[in-house]
Amino acid sequence: MPEISSRFDGLGVGFAPYLQPPGPEVVRWTVGEPGFSTPDEILNAAIKELEEGNTKYTRGAGSMELCQAVADYLSKHHDIVVTAEDVVVTPGAKQAMLYSFLITTMPGDEAILLAPSWASYEPMLEFIGAVPVHVPVRKEDFHPDLQAIRDAVTDKTRMILLNSPCNPTGAVFTPDEIQGILDIAIEHDLWIVSDEIYSRMVWVDWPHVSPAALPGGKERTIVVNGWSKSWAMTGMRLGFLTGPRNAVKAAVKSQANSASHVPTFMMEAARVALSCDDAVMKFNREYRKRRVMMRDGLSALPGIRVVEPEGAFYIFADITGTGMSDTEFADGALEAGVQLIPASLVTGGEGFIRVSYATDEEAIEEGLDRLRNWLLDE
Numbered sequence: 001m002p003e004i005s006s007r008f009d010g011l012g013v014g015f016a017p018y019l020q021p022p023g024p025e026v027v028r029w030t031v032g033e034p035g036f037s038t039p040d041e042i043l044n045a046a047i048k049e050l051e052e053g054n055t056k057y058t059r060g061a062g063s064m065e066l067c068q069a070v071a072d073y074l075s076k077h078h079d080i081v082v083t084a085e086d087v088v089v090t091p092g093a094k095q096a097m098l099y100s101f102l103i104t105t106m107p108g109d110e111a112i113l114l115a116p117s118w119a120s121y122e123p124m125l126e127f128i129g130a131v132p133v134h135v136p137v138r139k140e141d142f143h144p145d146l147q148a149i150r151d152a153v154t155d156k157t158r159m160i161l162l163n164s165p166c167n168p169t170g171a172v173f174t175p176d177e178i179q180g181i182l183d184i185a186i187e188h189d190l191w192i193v194s195d196e197i198y199s200r201m202v203w204v205d206w207p208h209v210s211p212a213a214l215p216g217g218k219e220r221t222i223v224v225n226g227w228s229k230s231w232a233m234t235g236m237r238l239g240f241l242t243g244p245r246n247a248v249k250a251a252v253k254s255q256a257n258s259a260s261h262v263p264t265f266m267m268e269a270a271r272v273a274l275s276c277d278d279a280v281m282k283f284n285r286e287y288r289k290r291r292v293m294m295r296d297g298l299s300a301l302p303g304i305r306v307v308e309p310e311g312a313f314y315i316f317a318d319i320t321g322t323g324m325s326d327t328e329f330a331d332g333a334l335e336a337g338v339q340l341i342p343a344s345l346v347t348g349g350e351g352f353i354r355v356s357y358a359t360d361e362e363a364i365e366e367g368l369d370r371l372r373n374w375l376l377d378e
Contacts, residue, residue, distance in 0.1 A: 011126060014119025015354075018330065018341045027367040029340045029355040032167060032314070034232035036286070039279040042231065045272040049265035060261045061252050062089030062240070069271045070240050078199060079213040080223060082242045088251040089270065091259045093197050093226035093239030098124055099254040100222045103247050104159040104191040105130035111159040111193075112152055114144055115348030116316075118167045118195070122347065131156070134347045141307060142169035142316065146180045153184065159191040160184070164208065165198040165311025168343060168354040172202050172311040175209045182211045185220055192221040197239075198312040200230045200280055203288060208311070212243075219244050229312075230280050231273045238262055238270050287313050287357070290364060294357040297368035302375050313358040316343065320351040322375065329353060336374035338367045 019030055061067060067084035074080040090096040097120070105111055107129030113121055115134035122132045135152045138145055149160065160181060164173040173181075185192050192211050199208045211217040226239030241251055255261065262270075294315055299306045303322030309315045319329045326342035330353060333340055343349025357364060 007127060012119070012123045012345075014123065015341050015345055018339065018345070022334070022339050025337060026334065027338045027359075027363050027370065029338060029357075029359060029363070029367055031358075032229075032312075032356055033234050033358060034229060034283060034313075035358045035360050036232045036283055038232050038236070039273070039276050041276055042233065042269050042273045046236075046265055046269035049268050054265045054268070056264060058261060058264045058267070060256050062087065062261065063267045063271075066267045066271045069274045070242070073274045074223075074225075074242065078196070078208070078210050080210055080218075080242070086242050086245065086248050088241050088248060088255060089262055089267070090226075090239045090241060090251075090255065091262050092237040093195070093224050093228065094120060095237075095259065096224040096226070096239045096241040096251075097121070097193070097195060098128075099251045100193045100224060100241060100243075100247075101125055101128055101130060101159075102254055103222065103243075103250045104193060106158075108156065109158040110154060110156040111161055112149060112157060113161050113347075114149075114163070114166075116168060116343060116346045116352070117161070117348075118163060119346050121161060121163075130158075133157070136348050137169070137171070142166065142171035143173060144177050144181060146177070146184070149181060150184050153188050153190070157188065157190060159193055161193050161195070162211065163195040165201055167198065167312055168314050168341075168346070168349070169307075169316040170309035170312050170314045172204050172206065172208060174206050178209045178211055179214060182214055182217050182221075185211075186216050190220065192217070194221055194223050196223055196225045197229055199225065201284060201287060201313060202311045203291060204310045222247050227270055227273055230283070231276060232279075232283065233273065236266055236269070238266060290357040290359075290361060291315075293361065293364050294355065294368075297364065298355070298371075301368075301371055309357075313356055315355050315357065316349075317353050317355065318351060319353055326351055326353055332374065333371060337370045 067087040070087045125132045212221040222243035228234040305318040330342035341354040343352035
């Protein structure tokens with residue numbers, strides 16, 4: 001039997017071991033998925049497109065109508081001014097991230113990640129031969145250490161990866177921090193890949209700011225976003241990227257030689273979703289309530305320290321006060337009937353757990369009760 005390629009040797013799978021669906025008796029706080037149904041307007045648009053027979057090949061980057069709608073959305077919500085020709089609609093934001101890594105690095109090139117970062121970044125970079133360089137964030141608030149980023153730049157550095165609001169920490173970088181990172185990228189002529197999938201989920205006084213919206217940022221920033229989180233469309237696999245024209249042309253080539261395009265009948269549904277602001281605001285009101293429930297509930301448990309969750313729908317909690325490792329804590333919590341993620345699965349996450357409060361209120365309350373009973377019995 002022939003052997004598989006060695007590129008898979010040692011390649012991680014991120015949080016996957018702790019994302020497997022447990023039995024129905026277990027409360028699940030693991031999956032980064034909105035606990036809401038996709039809005040009816042979006043579903044009806046997809047059904048209508050299917051009924052009208054829109055199931056054939058079409059424009060690889062996405063229909064011009066959809067790409068224009070994305071451009072209009074970026075201008076309205078994030079002060080990013082692009083044209084329809086500057087947008088590529090992809091099979092999920094994860095695919096857009098992979099294209100961005102291919103565009104900004106070659107094998108052996110270094111990419112700076114702010115650790116702890118989302119679990120798929122490192123293996124995706126390693127998969128294509130790039131070298132992830134982990135720069136720790138400040139543990140007290142999970143915000144970037146600008147001097148540490150500057151010190152990590154070498155002659156092999158080609159890209160800095162940003163994710164704000166952040167998965168897994170929930171941090172929202174301040175406008176000054178984004179400007180500081182952009183200044184480093186300009187000084188060393190680096191790319192920035194900005195993962196902005198949670199950009200509508202900000203719970204603090206300062207706004208989400210994209211480096212592409214700042215002077216000098218547009219020509220070196222690839223922005224990745226998508227429909228999964230804000231519109232509860234995770235399984236529909238729709239993302240997009242935008243950036244300088246040379247990067248967009250490369251993304252079109254990446255898509256043409258891998259996925260062709262997203263499902264034709266989903267393009268109109270995606271366009272409709274971008275106008276569903278009422279649904280986004282409704283979901284966000286619920287996230288705010290659930291955030292407070294989870295934050296206050298975890299903070300009241302013995303040995304757990306919770307940093308204020310600023311955005312997205314995650315809490316990154318320090319459990320070292322329990323005397324357990326994060327893996328021991330996660331395994332014990334599962335025995336108590338709560339599934340959560342030990343953060344040592346990613347670089348820089350040792351001693352922390354990640355929980356998602358995108359679940360329903362009953363699951364939050366029941367999970368807190370189970371953890372309380374377990375920890376008090378220890």
